[in-house]
Amino acid sequence: VIVDADTGKVIAIQPPQSRLDRRALRRETRLRELGRAPEGDDRYYLDDPEDMARFRRKQLEEEGRVIPPPADEYDPYGDNSVEAYPPAPQDDGGYDNNYPDAPQPAKPGTIKRQPLDEASIDPAQPESPTEQTLPADQAALPPKVGDETTVAPALSLGARQDVAALQVLLDRGGASPGVIDGRFGSNVDKALAAYNQITGSNLRSTDAVGIQSALAQSGGDAFANYTITPEDAAGPYVASIPEDYSQKAQLDRMGYTSVTEALAERFHMDENYLKALNPDVNFNRPGTIIKVANFGRLVSTPVARIVADKDKKEVFAYDAGGRLVAAYPATIGSSDTPSPSGTHTVSRVALDPNYTYNPSINFKQGQNDKVLTIPPGPNGPVGSVWIALDKPTYGIHGTPDPSKIGKTESHGCVRLTNWDSRELAKLVSPGVTVEFVGGPSADDFAQQ
Incomplete structure (x- = not known):
């Protein structure tokens, strides 16, 4: 809406200008003040590629990034691209051959919107390594590993498979990270420092190759399969643990409340991470195969x-x-x-x-x-x-x-x-x- 500054009356209504329209108008006004505005219709049409290329050249010129030709030879509507931009290579349109992996520039053409797949916050189903079943009498020992590696990296709530793999490695080396939950934190930082002192290494949390190498040398993959046994499913379990001590004293035992809690502790894992690692799994059914942390054997050196x-x-x-x-x-x-x-x-x-x-x-x-x-x-x-x-x-x-x-x-x-x-x-x-x-x-x- 255009209003007369003196009378306050509306004198015209025009479509709203975009920020690019206003910027182009200011530049045209400046060129007109310099006496370099073209005759006739000197507007830029945003839907015209040639107009926008001309506008871009003038923008670069004003910013001092392009040296304009002499004023007497300058044609605002002419093709000055030869002076403004050197010719592109004609071999394959790519970058210098010294950089074969460099990203190639996009070819000109019409840009089309494509629908994006809707992201899911649900944890990804781990890949299935060779199935291994642990006997019930080996419950206190680490699980046997399969032939393939690890699990899919996309887990819900920010947990990361590579961080969990590091936590497994630290646990194997005697430097406990606490619960294995796929998250960085102070416990992981402390454990990494202790691990380096125990092993004499200089491992960094960002050294993915070094972590994988150390895992291979210390027991293999960070995760393995475990088959839930009838004893696992049977418990016994308690319905809940009361907060009040007088109510606790009335229970027969302060046992686990679920199969997932019991298995999470057995494999040094956070219970929620165990569930995220095994989505849509029935933990109460014997024979169910789940992914667990392959934390290795316990420290055996006597402590003085x-x-x-x-x-x-x-x-x-x-x-x-x-x-x-x-x-x-x-x-x-x-x-x-x-x-x-x-x-x-x-x-x-x-x-x-x-x-x-x-x-x-x-x-x-x-x-x-x-x-x-x-x-x-x-x-x-x-x-x-x-x-x-x-x-x-x-x-x-x-x-x-x-x-x-x-x-x-x-x-x-x-x-x-x-x-x-x-x-x-x-x-x-x-x-x-x-x-x-x-x-x-x-x-x-x-x-x-």
Whole structure:
């Protein structure tokens, strides 16, 4: 709508101009001021390729990227492309032969819109390597691998197959990344640093070739097939785990709540990642073949010294010669219930322990003010392992929430995943030293 500036009346209505129209109009006005505007109709028609080529040449000229011919020889409507643009090669229309893989310029022609396939957020079905079935008595061992490699890279919720493969490699080397979930994070960063120290290598997370080579040398493919057994499907499982400790104490066992939870822990995986890796799979049906992490065999070197680093949120295990043999992400105390300081020793090791809740010497949970005995099981407060220290009420133990290790707080103890704590429990014995370094300690708070 064009309005008279003096009277305020509408004097004309024209179709709206695009940004390119307005830019062309400004350039034409400038050329007219310089006395170089063509006679007659000097507009550019956006649907005319020749007009747009002429407009582009003038644009380059104004930007100083093209030297115009002398004014007396310049024809605004003429073909100045020879001076403005050198002739293209006539052999094949491509780039210099020194760059055979360089992308070729598009050929001129009509551009047509093509419909795009609608992307799906569902995880991709993994490729099917040679099927392997593990007997029930080998459930604690890593799965056997097939003849082909890995799984399809497109998994939902941002999980990446190449990251999961790196996590499997780190786990094989004794540097636990916590749950294998196909995601980068602080636990992976810490595990990679520990892996390089344990192996003496200099592996980087971006070194895809090096990661694949190390996988091949340490046990093969990062993933393998596993056949769900009748024992897997049968459980027993509990319907749910209550939050309140008094309700926990009424259960017979703090067991797994599903087949997927049990299998995820067995293969060191995040439960949601296991489901994403196996979409549309009935985990409750014996004989079902699923993809699982091929995490390798457990560390077997005896541990003589443990360091619990509060700042790094990591536990380091050393052999008698002072060599690092294992590292685990950990949750170590909190500001409200800090962990001990100094050096302590392992007093005993208990697998699948009960948990005694005593609010008078520990923390208070909910409205529970009486001593409670919570039955054993992987979903208990201390998971499936208790490595007691010589300092009463403190120890290294498992967890019912493996995906939260290194990301939340504990009630003063050292919390690992159930599988990491079980591995460590088999490597230590009474008398092994546990040194707490960094961060606040319970002794610091006791002195305040």
